Amino acid sequence: MLRNRTDRPALLPQLGDLFLMELTNWRWSWRTLVITGTITPLLSMLALGVFARGSGAETQAYILTGNIVLALMFGMMEKLQSRFMFMRITGALDYFATLPIQRSLLILAIVLSFLALMLPALVVIISVGALLLGVSLSLNPVLLLVIPLCAVPLSGIGALIGSLARTPEESGAISLLVTFMLLGLGPVVIPASRLPGVILILGWLSPATYAASALRQALLGPVTLRLLLDLAVLVGLSIVIFWLVSLKMRWRQT
Amino acid sequence: MIVYDVQDLVKYYPGQREPANKHISLHIEQGEIFGILGDNGAGKSTLVRQMVNLVASTSGSITLFGQSITAHPLHVPRHVGYMPQDGRALNQLTVDEALFYTARLRGMRRADARSDCDALLDRWQINALRHKYSSRLSGGERRLLQLAVAMAGSPPVLILDEPTNDLDPQRRKLVWDVLRRYNTERGATIIFITHDALEAEKIIQRVAILRAGELVALGKPSELKQAVDQKLRLELFFSPETPPALLAGLPTYAIEAGRWLVLLEWQQAMATLASLNLEQLDDFRLYSATLEDLYLYYAAQPH
Numbered sequence: 001m002l003r004n005r006t007d008r009p010a011l012l013p014q015l016g017d018l019f020l021m022e023l024t025n026w027r028w029s030w031r032t033l034v035i036t037g038t039i040t041p042l043l044s045m046l047a048l049g050v051f052a053r054g055s056g057a058e059t060q061a062y063i064l065t066g067n068i069v070l071a072l073m074f075g076m077m078e079k080l081q082s083r084f085m086f087m088r089i090t091g092a093l094d095y096f097a098t099l100p101i102q103r104s105l106l107i108l109a110i111v112l113s114f115l116a117l118m119l120p121a122l123v124v125i126i127s128v129g130a131l132l133l134g135v136s137l138s139l140n141p142v143l144l145l146v147i148p149l150c151a152v153p154l155s156g157i158g159a160l161i162g163s164l165a166r167t168p169e170e171s172g173a174i175s176l177l178v179t180f181m182l183l184g185l186g187p188v189v190i191p192a193s194r195l196p197g198v199i200l201i202l203g204w205l206s207p208a209t210y211a212a213s214a215l216r217q218a219l220l221g222p223v224t225l226r227l228l229l230d231l232a233v234l235v236g237l238s239i240v241i242f243w244l245v246s247l248k249m250r251w252r253q254t
Numbered sequence: 255m256i257v258y259d260v261q262d263l264v265k266y267y268p269g270q271r272e273p274a275n276k277h278i279s280l281h282i283e284q285g286e287i288f289g290i291l292g293d294n295g296a297g298k299s300t301l302v303r304q305m306v307n308l309v310a311s312t313s314g315s316i317t318l319f320g321q322s323i324t325a326h327p328l329h330v331p332r333h334v335g336y337m338p339q340d341g342r343a344l345n346q347l348t349v350d351e352a353l354f355y356t357a358r359l360r361g362m363r364r365a366d367a368r369s370d371c372d373a374l375l376d377r378w379q380i381n382a383l384r385h386k387y388s389s390r391l392s393g394g395e396r397r398l399l400q401l402a403v404a405m406a407g408s409p410p411v412l413i414l415d416e417p418t419n420d421l422d423p424q425r426r427k428l429v430w431d432v433l434r435r436y437n438t439e440r441g442a443t444i445i446f447i448t449h450d451a452l453e454a455e456k457i458i459q460r461v462a463i464l465r466a467g468e469l470v471a472l473g474k475p476s477e478l479k480q481a482v483d484q485k486l487r488l489e490l491f492f493s494p495e496t497p498p499a500l501l502a503g504l505p506t507y508a509i510e511a512g513r514w515l516v517l518l519e520w521q522q523a524m525a526t527l528a529s530l531n532l533e534q535l536d537d538f539r540l541y542s543a544t545l546e547d548l549y550l551y552y553a554a555q556p557h
Binding site: 013014017018020021024025027028090091092094095097098099100101103251252253254 | 268303306307308310328330331332334335336338341342343344345346347351355356358360387
């Protein structure tokens with residue numbers, strides 16, 4: 001009966017298969033990735049860039065990196081929120097729950113696949129954005145580490161919203177609210193020098209603050225010790241958020 | 255060998271005062287084809303969802319191959335292929351991908367998964383759909399894909415929630431044929447919920463009938479029938495203008511214009527048939543109580 005199977009499927013091939021399965025989500029997500037993940041941040045850069053013309057290189061740098069964070073929120077947080085929500089309402093979660101897979105690998109595969117789908121959008125935003133804003137890039141190889149670490153906690157927030165919300169409408173609305181809250185709290189799009197103190201303090205609690213700071217250093221330089229703090233916080237947040245996600249995912253109805 | 259052992263199972267959903275099922279005990283042997291019948295809301299889907307560990311039970315226990323299903327989250331998935339009623343889970347995949355990846359995730363090597371996928375496409379007669387997105391399939395096509403997905407990777411136990419829903423008569427026959435073959439060729443245990451009692455009777459070996467969350471009958475259809483009703487059914491088909499003459503005193507029910515059902519004791523059968531004027535009849539059928547009769551009896555009667 002079971003002679004064609006291996007008793008304990010190796011984890012790496014399992015992750016590979018789950019990743020490829022989840023990658024097929026491009027079939028529904030690519031349109032919104034182009035619109036909200038690419039065009040919207042570019043338009044926002046254009047608008048803010050015109051508005052802030054003449055206010056200095058620092059402001060333009062914030063507009064660029066802040067909007068990359070915005071793109072990550074639309075491309076990762078919002079997408080993960082809808083994927084997790086739809087897994088619940090379409091029965092995909094039941095499908096995976098009745099397969100002999102490591103459940104944490106499914107979560108990892110979803111994050112990695114949406115990150116892979118996001119990469120082309122990021123390349124476009126960074127290059128076109130820098131051109132539009134007249135910002136000169138000074139790419140540091142640490143960017144390859146910074147981008148996933150910025151994306152993961154944001155995806156985790158999306159996964160958590162999608163796991164907890166009652167309906168897709170509610171889930172989408174909460175995700176949008178969180179997007180704007182995280183953008184507004186702290187020096188993400190607007191430089192710290194132009195923000196009131198209370199916002200700056202609240203900003204210390206927001207993953208977007210650390211993501212924007214890390215991106216500024218990796219894209220525009222200089223890379224300072226601050227990057228270590230940013231990355232450490234992003235790693236810590238990722239661990240906490242995905243621990244919460246694994247607690248809150250309803251693999252089993254009560 | 256006992257595959258499933260269900261003991262005193264009770265399920266209350268949060269916020270509901272009536273239990274979805276209460277005090278259900280049954281066991282299912284290896285290689286059995288086990289049918290679950292019952293009205294809508296009788297608790298059938300809850301029961302099978304408890305059996306595949308998608309719904310937590312309020313009390314009672316379920317073991318699969320002697321081990322509690324809650325002891326390890328991968329215990330049930332390693333042995334059971336489950337088909338839910340809802341078929342939207344794999345919407346973003348093509349038919350081919352859905353089968354291939356399911357076989358892979360059930361532990362098959364790539365080449366084995368590929369040939370399993372091909373075999374399932376043939377067996378379920380969905381080869382022409384292999385590159386179609388699951389979301390673009392008709393209801394019936396999607397049901398066949400779901401059945402194939404449940405069988406991908408050849409799990410030794412299948413649990414199917416209404417396998418013939420949305421299917422035309424020809425495809426319903428295909429379902430029963432494929433399931434019977436899977437059972438005889440591989441010794442697989444097949445557990446399913448159905449409303450097609452008449453057709454399912456062809457393959458069901460043992461049946462459980464649920465009513466309002468309670469198990470009201472459990473056993474082989476033949477045994478249950480003997481306990482309930484030993485009458486024979488004689489169905490007569492004729493032109494409504496010329497009803498046939500029958501021996502006096504037979505309980506006769508007009509099912510519709512031109513169709514009667516006559517209930518006969520065994521010893522009345524020969525005499526009644528002999529008395530029929532075949533020229534007055536388009537057709538007649540004589541049969542013993544069916545699974546559907548049993549279902550109606552148990553689902554309707556309070557006990």
